Amino acid sequence: MTIADAAAKGHEISLNGFGKFMMTRSTARESRNHSTGPTTQLAASKRLGFASAKSAEAQAEWLTFTMRRQFGVRIGKPDGGAERAHAAGACI
Known part of the structure; x- marks a missing residue:
């Protein structure tokens, strides 16, 4: 059984340290082009929703910070380092 199958049957699937999947419903509404x-x-519909775990969000922030440090992007502009790194295509 897949996550989508279990959620379609109304179950909430939780993966510790990652997040949880659940079915969400949207009501019928008008849309304008x-x-x-x-x-x-x-029309009203159902779709698979996801909520990330707090630990996964913290890990993503840490990874972003680490990657930015690795490529030389600097916070603040005392010597223009952020502009140089951006011009060199090192921004994420």
């Missing part, structure tokens, strides 16, 4: 102007009716 901003380019042409007409409105259309969108």
